[in-house]
Amino acid sequence: MMPDTRHLRSYGRTKARTLKPRQAGLVVTLLPHLAVPAEGRIDVDALFSSPPPCGEGAGGGGREACSASVTDTLHPDRPPSQPSPTRGEGSQRNILEIGFGGGEHLVAQAGAHSGARFIGAEPFLNGVASCLRHIEDSGIQNLRLHMGDARDILARLPDASLDLIYILFPDPWPKTRHHKRRLIQPDFIAELARVLKPGGEVRFATDWADYAAWTLELFMRDPRFTWTAERAEDWRRSWPGHVATRYEQKRLGDCAPIWLRFAKA
Numbered sequence: 001m002m003p004d005t006r007h008l009r010s011y012g013r014t015k016a017r018t019l020k021p022r023q024a025g026l027v028v029t030l031l032p033h034l035a036v037p038a039e040g041r042i043d044v045d046a047l048f049s050s051p052p053p054c055g056e057g058a059g060g061g062g063r064e065a066c067s068a069s070v071t072d073t074l075h076p077d078r079p080p081s082q083p084s085p086t087r088g089e090g091s092q093r094n095i096l097e098i099g100f101g102g103g104e105h106l107v108a109q110a111g112a113h114s115g116a117r118f119i120g121a122e123p124f125l126n127g128v129a130s131c132l133r134h135i136e137d138s139g140i141q142n143l144r145l146h147m148g149d150a151r152d153i154l155a156r157l158p159d160a161s162l163d164l165i166y167i168l169f170p171d172p173w174p175k176t177r178h179h180k181r182r183l184i185q186p187d188f189i190a191e192l193a194r195v196l197k198p199g200g201e202v203r204f205a206t207d208w209a210d211y212a213a214w215t216l217e218l219f220m221r222d223p224r225f226t227w228t229a230e231r232a233e234d235w236r237r238s239w240p241g242h243v244a245t246r247y248e249q250k251r252l253g254d255c256a257p258i259w260l261r262f263a264k265a
């Protein structure tokens with residue numbers, strides 16, 4: 001029987017060097033408009049459409065209007081922001097990235113799929129600040145952020161609320177005594193199964209061979225998931241439309257990247 005690991009930290013540092021002024025500013029001005037509420041059940045439709053606590057003088061225009069007004073303020077030379085194409089539609093794809101690092105992949109995907117709704121979770125302040133810079137540069141409006149442990153928001157998401165979950169190059173915790181800190185654990189997989197819609201998918205990548213084997217074994221133990229690979233190419237090559245992540249490019253692991261896709265029944 002696996003030990004209960006839910007109380008253990010699966011990540012290392014939560015901040016590093018002092019933020020540059022622009023990034024520090026974005027944490028104050030932009031993050032509050034994009035942040036997933038800190039408590040309570042998360043209604044994904046409301047997250048992308050209901051009025052946020054914009055602060056005094058924000059005009060009560062709603063979360064989209066707030067982030068749009070922030071973007072407009074920051075980019076006076078751009079055409080005024082249009083209402084988000086995600087507003088008021090309940091049948092869009094909901095996509096979560098767990099441990100987005102600096103947000104390069106997350107923001108690129110959100111930009112490439114403007115009709116989908118993205119949520120990113122990352123406890124590392126410098127990563128979140130970097131992501132905010134990418135959001136501001138790209139002007140995307142279909143992304144919300146949780147600066148913290150993804151397990152906190154997973155627990156607050158309703159059953160069958162997500163279509164796709166990315167977990168790309170998670171901390172490998174290679175020493176045996178640290179395996180209990182790995183994000184991928186039976187309880188965590190059960191939570192992924194709960195929040196995914198039928199037909200939803202988990203996309204996982206690592207360049208640590210032992211972590212790939214660990215992940216495959218644990219997902220295979222959960223009858224709600226099927227490994228979608230049919231041939232070696234399926235786990236040797238990234239999926240169509242993949243955008244390389246920063247850790248992927250660093251090549252810090254002990255093998256070439258391994259790409260695992262698990263379909264939820």
Ligand SMILES: C[S@@+](CC[C@H](N)C(=O)[O-])C[C@H]1O[C@@H](n2cnc3c(N)ncnc32)[C@H](O)[C@@H]1O
Pocket residue numbers: 010011012098099100101102121122123124127148149150151168169170171172183245246247248
């Ligand atoms: C090795 S980095 C990879 C970052 C990014 N995915 C990439 O490929 O460049 C792993 C990231 O996962 C984050 N992380 C670890 N545990 C997490 C958790 N429970 N919830 C959200 N993020 C987590 C870490 O803070 C770190 O930024």
